[in-house]
Amino acid sequence: MADSNFVPRATSHVILDLDGTLLNTDAITNEVLKVFIMRYGKKWDSRKAHRIVGRTPAEAAAIIVEDYELSCTLEEFISQITPMFFDQWCNIKPLPGSNRLIKHLTSHGIPMALASNSPKSNIEEKISFHEGWKEAFSVIVGGDEVNMGKPSPEIFVEAAKRLNVDPSTCLVVEDSLPGVTAGKEAGMLVVAVPSIPKQGGLYNSADEVINSLLDLRLEKWGLPPFDDWVEDTLPIEPCYIGGPVVKGFGRGSKILGIPTANLPAENFSSVLSEHTSGVYFGWAGLSSRGIFKMVMSIGWNPYFDNAEKTVEPWLLHDFGEDFYGEELRLAIVGYIRPEANFPTLESLIARIHEDGRIAERALDLPIYAGYKDSPYLKIACNEVAFTDRPV
The missing domain is CATH 2.40.30.30 (Riboflavin kinase-like)
Structure with a gap:
C-alpha cells in the first residue's frame, strides 16, 4: 500500500477496468501494431508500449503516429488500424484471475461496473466472447459516454452514479496510471495491478499494489473473501x-x-x-x-x-x-x-x-x-x- 498506516474502509461495489486488467489486450495490441508499423517501414518497439497504456484510443493513436513519424494523418491511422483490432478481439484471453473474480463477486451478489476508455460498443463486443461477463455487470461506461477519459475522474463518477451509490463505497481495480489517478480523484479506493512489468513503484497513489488478480484479497475491502485457497496454494x-x-x-x-x-x-x-x-x-x-x-x-x-x-x-x-x-x-x-x-x-x-x-x-x-x-x-x-x- 502507498501508506503503511492506511486502514482500509469497507466497500460494497466494485468498478473494474477492462483492457489490461481483465483482458490480456496488450498481447494483441503488440501483434497488431507490429504488423501495422511495418507497413510504413518502421519496427515496433514493445518497450515503448507503456506510453499508450490507459490512454483513450485517440490519444494512443496520436502518440504512435508521433513517436514513429508515420506518414499518415491521425484519422488515416485510426481508420486503417481499427479493422485490424476488430478482427482480433475474439482472440483476446482473460488475464489470470479474471474469471475467478467475476464469478466470485457475482455469486455473492456484489454489484459490478465496467469503466473503460474504450467506446462502449467496443467494450460490449470484447466481453461478448467471454461466457457470463455481459450478465455480470449491471453498469458499463465507455469513454465515448463522458466528456473526458481517464485520468479524469468523470468515468468513475458516472459509474457510481449509475450504480446509485456514493463513490466512497466503491473499490476500483485498475492496471494503468491514468486509471489509478482517475479512481483516486473520484474519491474511491483503488487497487492497482500494473500491466507494465517491474513498474509497481510508480503506483504509489493507489491504496494497494498487487502483482495480479490472483493476489487480490477482497476481505481487506470489506468484501467476501475467496474460499478457494487450499493449504497455502x-x-x-x-x-x-x-x-x-x-x-x-x-x-x-x-x-x-x-x-x-x-x-x-x-x-x-x-x-x-x-x-x-x-x-x-x-x-x-x-x-x-x-x-x-x-x-x-x-x-x-x-x-x-x-x-x-x-x-x-x-x-x-x-x-x-x-x-x-x-x-x-x-x-x-x-x-x-x-x-x-x-x-x-x-x-x-x-x-x-x-x-x-x-x-x-x-x-x-x-x-x-x-x-x-x-x-x-x-x-x-x-x-x-x-x-x-x-x-
Missing part, C-alpha cells in the same frame, strides 16, 4: 509446457541447492504472456527418469535482475547428476505467491525452499495428485516404471 487451470533442458544443475542449482532446469524462454512466449509472474507448482516428466514434484517461477527474477521473463522449474528430487539436454514436460496446476524482491540471496534461498515444502505437501492432496498421471508427462519419458519412482 491456489488451484489453477492446468497448463502443459515442455522442451529440452538448456542447463540442468547450472547456476540456479548450485546456488539454490535444488535441481534447476533452465528452459529457453523463446519456446514459451505464449505461456509467458498468459501467465502472471509468480511462483507455481506441479509435476515434471523428465525423459528416462520419471515424474517428479516441482515448484517453478515465471517472471523476471528480481534478485538476478533478469532482462526478460523466464521459466525456471525446480525439481524436488536429489538426482546427484546433471540432466542437460533431456526432454522435460511440465504440468502447472497451482499458484503459491507473487514474484517478490528479497534483501539478500540467503532470504531468497530460504523462501524458495519454503515454496518447495508447500508444493511437496500440496501435491499429495487429491485435487493435485491426479495430474501426475497425465499422458502428456508420460510421453516425455521412456517407458519407465513410474510406480517405482519417488513422487
Whole structure:
C-alpha cells in the first residue's frame, strides 16, 4: 500500500477496468501494431508500449503516429488500424484471475461496473466472447459516454452514479496510471495491478499494489473473501509446457541447492504472456527418469535482475547428476505467491525452499495428485516404471 498506516474502509461495489486488467489486450495490441508499423517501414518497439497504456484510443493513436513519424494523418491511422483490432478481439484471453473474480463477486451478489476508455460498443463486443461477463455487470461506461477519459475522474463518477451509490463505497481495480489517478480523484479506493512489468513503484497513489488478480484479497475491502485457497496454494487451470533442458544443475542449482532446469524462454512466449509472474507448482516428466514434484517461477527474477521473463522449474528430487539436454514436460496446476524482491540471496534461498515444502505437501492432496498421471508427462519419458519412482 502507498501508506503503511492506511486502514482500509469497507466497500460494497466494485468498478473494474477492462483492457489490461481483465483482458490480456496488450498481447494483441503488440501483434497488431507490429504488423501495422511495418507497413510504413518502421519496427515496433514493445518497450515503448507503456506510453499508450490507459490512454483513450485517440490519444494512443496520436502518440504512435508521433513517436514513429508515420506518414499518415491521425484519422488515416485510426481508420486503417481499427479493422485490424476488430478482427482480433475474439482472440483476446482473460488475464489470470479474471474469471475467478467475476464469478466470485457475482455469486455473492456484489454489484459490478465496467469503466473503460474504450467506446462502449467496443467494450460490449470484447466481453461478448467471454461466457457470463455481459450478465455480470449491471453498469458499463465507455469513454465515448463522458466528456473526458481517464485520468479524469468523470468515468468513475458516472459509474457510481449509475450504480446509485456514493463513490466512497466503491473499490476500483485498475492496471494503468491514468486509471489509478482517475479512481483516486473520484474519491474511491483503488487497487492497482500494473500491466507494465517491474513498474509497481510508480503506483504509489493507489491504496494497494498487487502483482495480479490472483493476489487480490477482497476481505481487506470489506468484501467476501475467496474460499478457494487450499493449504497455502491456489488451484489453477492446468497448463502443459515442455522442451529440452538448456542447463540442468547450472547456476540456479548450485546456488539454490535444488535441481534447476533452465528452459529457453523463446519456446514459451505464449505461456509467458498468459501467465502472471509468480511462483507455481506441479509435476515434471523428465525423459528416462520419471515424474517428479516441482515448484517453478515465471517472471523476471528480481534478485538476478533478469532482462526478460523466464521459466525456471525446480525439481524436488536429489538426482546427484546433471540432466542437460533431456526432454522435460511440465504440468502447472497451482499458484503459491507473487514474484517478490528479497534483501539478500540467503532470504531468497530460504523462501524458495519454503515454496518447495508447500508444493511437496500440496501435491499429495487429491485435487493435485491426479495430474501426475497425465499422458502428456508420460510421453516425455521412456517407458519407465513410474510406480517405482519417488513422487
